[in-house]
Amino acid sequence: MGIILLSVFVVLLNGVCQIFLKIGAEKSKLTANSNLFVKFLNSYSYILIGYFGFVCITILTTYLLKFFPLKTLTTIMSSNYVITSILAFIILKEKITTNKLLGILLILIGIIVYHL
Known part of the structure; x- marks a missing residue:
C-alpha cells in the first residue's frame, strides 16, 4: 500500500513541479521598467524548487522500479x-x-x- 501511495505522490509531485516552473517562467518576463536582479530572485526560487523536485522525482522513480514492472510504472x-x-x-x-x-x-x- 505504501509503494502505491509513493507512486501517486511522485505523479502529483511532477505536476506541482511543472506548475512551479511555469510560475517561474511567467515571473521572469521583463518589462521596460523592471529591475533585472529583482526579477531574477523572484523567478529563480520557483525555478529552483521545480528542478529540485524533478531530482527527487528521478530518485523516487528509480526506487519504485524495484517494486513495479517497467510496464506498470510507465503507465503510472x-x-x-x-x-x-x-x-x-x-x-x-x-x-x-x-x-x-x-x-x-x-x-x-x-x-x-x-x-x-
Whole structure:
C-alpha cells in the first residue's frame, strides 16, 4: 500500500513541479521598467524548487522500479500529463480547450490500451 501511495505522490509531485516552473517562467518576463536582479530572485526560487523536485522525482522513480514492472510504472508515470493539465486548470486558471481535452482523452485511452 505504501509503494502505491509513493507512486501517486511522485505523479502529483511532477505536476506541482511543472506548475512551479511555469510560475517561474511567467515571473521572469521583463518589462521596460523592471529591475533585472529583482526579477531574477523572484523567478529563480520557483525555478529552483521545480528542478529540485524533478531530482527527487528521478530518485523516487528509480526506487519504485524495484517494486513495479517497467510496464506498470510507465503507465503510472504517463498520467503525469493529465495531472499537470488539471493542476494548471485549478492553480493557474488555464483554460482546458477542446484540443487539450481531446489530448487528455487520448492519453487516458493510450494508458488503458498499453496496460492491457
